[in-house]
Amino acid sequence: MKGFATLLWLEYRRSRVWAAALLGSLAFWAWGLEQVTYAMPEEQLGIRAGFLCAAAITGLVALAFMIGRFRSETRQGQYQILLLTPPSGYFHILARFTFALTIGLAYAVAIAGLLWWATGRAGLHLTSLDTAQLLLVCPLYGVGIVMAPLLAWTLLLMVLSSAYRISGTAWIPGTVMVAATPFVLRFLGERLGDVLYRLPGWRLFTGLDAALARIGIERSSEATHAGIVLPQEPLWGMLALATVMLVLAGRIWQEVEA
């Protein structure tokens, strides 16, 4: 446990500038949201939501870069020091993943907070329960289905590339993984689509319809129930995929030569 805590500390020490910059960038996005004043309230909400989508994507890319900085470590030799330490590769991978995911979760909660602020500015006032779901459940769900697999994928790719460095063929697994990603995503999308809503979904934002109606927005007539129902299957599927990729990355770390 002490070893894992030390690896987490090392991650913090290595990446704290990145993490601070990422969390600090939220001030820029908040400032950007504040500048949207020239349209109707519902249009403002749409523009601000788009703005926050851009913030979320930027954060994801920044986190992927943060977690995947193996190249400089390999070149400068710190990777060798890490390989010599007693904790197994699984712990090294898990520490990197845990730190990045924690920063990612904090970032996602902040984005949700900005969305809550933007909805308030548009006159859309959510109930306490809906607000809690927006600030806690939505970030957790988003982190689970997008951020966790993306970060695990990045770790696997970088460890794989580092493992094959000596033979000079790092580009082969790297290229195969990058090239195969769109096909894998399409395959996963189709499979998840087949099983969607087999398990009972999670109903969120049950007060949303009333809140929308108060500002003159009617939901689609096709909506058969109040609020939004989030399917469970993508979450479990993506978490399982992330776990498999983390285990693989840890296993490869064990075999790396330096």
Place this chain on the structure above:
Amino acid sequence: MLARLDRVTKRYGRTEGLRELSVEFPAGEVVGVLGLNGSGKTTLLKLLGGLLLPTAGHVTVFNGTPRGNRARSVYLGETDALYSWMTPAEAKRFMAGLYRDFRPERYEELLDAMEVPRRKTKTMSRGERGRLRLAMALAREARLYLLDEPLAGIDLLSREKILGSLVREWRPDATILLSTHEVAEAEGLFERVLLLRGGTLALDTRAETLRESGKSVVTAFREVLG
């Protein structure tokens, strides 16, 4: 036996780093691992440290695999590889958190003895970083120390401090394998000398035997590898 290589071959693509090398290391020796560039010194130490896996043959450390015994051996590589943001205090936290045999008090004593400044490594000279790395390594109470070129690129005074620390810190139950090109400076340390040539063992002898025959390690180095 602390460590053993049994007919070990290590290939890097078409190049052979070591060729069918068999050698044993009992406890309580200071062994000079010497040879010209490319003779296989680093490969030998990395195999014992678990950083490389043999292409053929077996490497045994503490009756197990080198990787399984990482916590019990110390490998100090020739790469100047500390994080640039790291201070000696942070290095202590890193080592104390990961190695049970790390002795913080001893580390502080070593820092003082080797006059390592307490600032970030990026503002240290190469010699200061080398001394810091050695302090990190020697502050562990391991039984096998694999020191690959700890004197490389380091000024004379720093080299003297490092060699002085090696003499002071050596324990009778520990074995040190020291690879260096500074043969003349380090030869007083060696109890046993391995001379490698082209990945094979050219000479394995006691330093005392050389001295009794009126030879220094440097002379033997020149005779065998010259």
